[in-house]
Amino acid sequence: MKLLAFAGSTSSTSINRELVKFVLKSFTEHDVQLLDLNDYEMPLFSTDKEKAGFPKEAHLFLDAIAKSDAIICSMAEHNRNLTAAFKNTFDWCSRITPKVFQSKKMLLLSTSPGGFGGGNAMNIAKNTFPAFGAEIIETFSLPKFHENFDLQNGITNPDLLKQLNEKIDSFKLHLK
Numbered sequence: 316m317k318l319l320a321f322a323g324s325t326s327s328t329s330i331n332r333e334l335v336k337f338v339l340k341s342f343t344e345h346d347v348q349l350l351d352l353n354d355y356e357m358p359l360f361s362t363d364k365e366k367a368g369f370p371k372e373a374h375l376f377l378d379a380i381a382k383s384d385a386i387i388c389s390m391a392e393h394n395r396n397l398t399a400a401f402k403n404t405f406d407w408c409s410r411i412t413p414k415v416f417q418s419k420k421m422l423l424l425s426t427s428p429g430g431f432g433g434g435n436a437m438n439i440a441k442n443t444f445p446a447f448g449a450e451i452i453e454t455f456s457l458p459k460f461h462e463n464f465d466l467q468n469g470i471t472n473p474d475l476l477k478q479l480n481e482k483i484d485s486f487k488l489h490l491k
């Protein structure tokens with residue numbers, strides 16, 4: 316199985332990327348591509364710019380999804396929304412095909428330093444991604460990242476780790 320993984324953030328110290336990397340440790344039997352949104356930077360979308368054509372990065376992002384069997388992604392939250400960086404990528408891609416996620420199964424994650432764990436971004440993603448071709452299998456939000464996650468060891472809170480592992484197990488069942 317080919318897994319595509321990414322964080323919905325362009326921060327070089329992204330905590331969502333750390334969460335994705337931790338989750339990927341449970342998928343070592345799979346062929347994993349961890350993509351960096353920075354490698355797909357595009358101009359800020361506008362219908363005027365679109366008239367000049369699509370950035371090659373939008374095609375490359377869609378190609379990466381096309382080549383995968385399933386997606387593991389973690390959404391960062393800015394002002395109770397998805398980040399502008401991810402939304403811009405998404406907007407460009409959606410103009411090439413509305414089925415951005417191309418019927419791929421998805422393990423959808425989020426985290427933030429706050430107690431809601433990026434829950435607003437999670438809810439937006441949960442409510443919108445299926446309309447754009449995502450088959451969301453499981454979701455998990457990690458609250459208070461800096462209290463519950465250690466960069467060496469990953470999730471330190473046993474209850475949250477148990478919850479995540481159950482979701483990972485369930486997601487894996489759908490990969491067969």
Ligand SMILES: Cc1cc2nc3c(=O)[nH]c(=O)nc-3n(C[C@H](O)[C@H](O)[C@H](O)COP(=O)(O)O)c2cc1C
Binds near residue numbers: 394395428
């Ligand atoms: C402009 C801005 C707005 C933010 N708004 C929120 C917010 O609404 N909710 C939240 O939980 N965290 C918010 N944060 C904190 C982010 O969750 C935090 O910066 C986190 O590290 C972002 O994820 P990342 O490290 O994966 O980029 C905000 C941060 C920035 C820079």
